[in-house]
Amino acid sequence: MASSLCVKYGGERRRPRWFWRGFGGRGRGGDRGGRGRGRRPRRETEEEKWVPVTKLGRLVRDGKIKSVEQIYLHSLPIKEYQIVDALVGPSLKDEVMKIMPVQKQTRAGQRTRFKAFVVVGDGNGHVGLGVKCSKEVATAIRGAIILAKLSVIPVRRGYWGNKIGKPHTVPCKVTGKCGSVTVRMVPAPRGAGIVAAPCPRRSSSLPVLRMFLLPPVDPPRLLETL
Known part of the structure; x- marks a missing residue:
């Protein structure tokens, strides 16, 4: 039977290549997509769909x-x-x-x-x-x-002086207190900008407060002094 599986290659009798591989397909990985371990390219993770619970x-x-x-x-x-x-x-x-x-x-x-x-x-x-x-x-x-x-x-916004254009500052003097920390905001005219420390200036620019004064306070910190 071995002689019947031989094929002539250039005058020599050799067994075909599939004879040495056995019956397991393409070696490691089988028929999972070519040679190797059958790894597939990574797919982009889709964003999870929001299912509200409230x-x-x-x-x-x-x-x-x-x-x-x-x-x-x-x-x-x-x-x-x-x-x-x-x-x-x-x-x-x-x-x-x-x-x-x-x-x-x-x-x-x-x-x-x-x-x-x-x-x-x-x-x-x-x-x-x-x-x-x-x-x-x-x-x-x-x-x-x-x-x-x-x-x-x-955030309630208002004007300083005449009501011209869009609101640009806080409508009145505002004081907020949490624990031992007190913050006071004073309205300012157009062009004054935000007169405050760097961190309060950045946080106040997010709700679009263009001009106000933040007097310095130095109480004991509650969470952290920004």
Whole structure:
């Protein structure tokens, strides 16, 4: 039988190549797509489709609520950050204000984590602040962005002097207090710009407040002094 499987090649009798391969196809990988281990090219990961789990999320998905102002009007809590993404859209910008390491003393030694401060805003009177702590910087920033979107609030804008053009500053003197930290905002005329420290200046530019004065305060810090 071996002689019947031989084929003449240049006057010599040799067995065909398929005889040495056996009956397993193309070696390792079989018939999974050619030679080798049968690996396929990587496909681009598709974005997961948002499936809302709250009633507010379902109303936004169905188009019943079309603006963030409708949520503020009824004082509805936002539990899903996708709601803000769906209503505000790509105009929502985020900016990392500060990243700082924090440590905790344990029996095994010091455990270091990173705390990220992120501000989001759409430039149309909406701004939010998020703070997140994690072992990795990227994870902390990602979590802070989500928390900032969940805490988006409207900003009331007004004029200084005559009502000419679009609102450019806060309507009156505003004082905010959280714990031991006090922040005061004073209206300013057109052309004054934002008179404040670098970090407050960046955070105030997101809701489009063109001109105001931020007097310096130096109380004990609550979360972190930006």
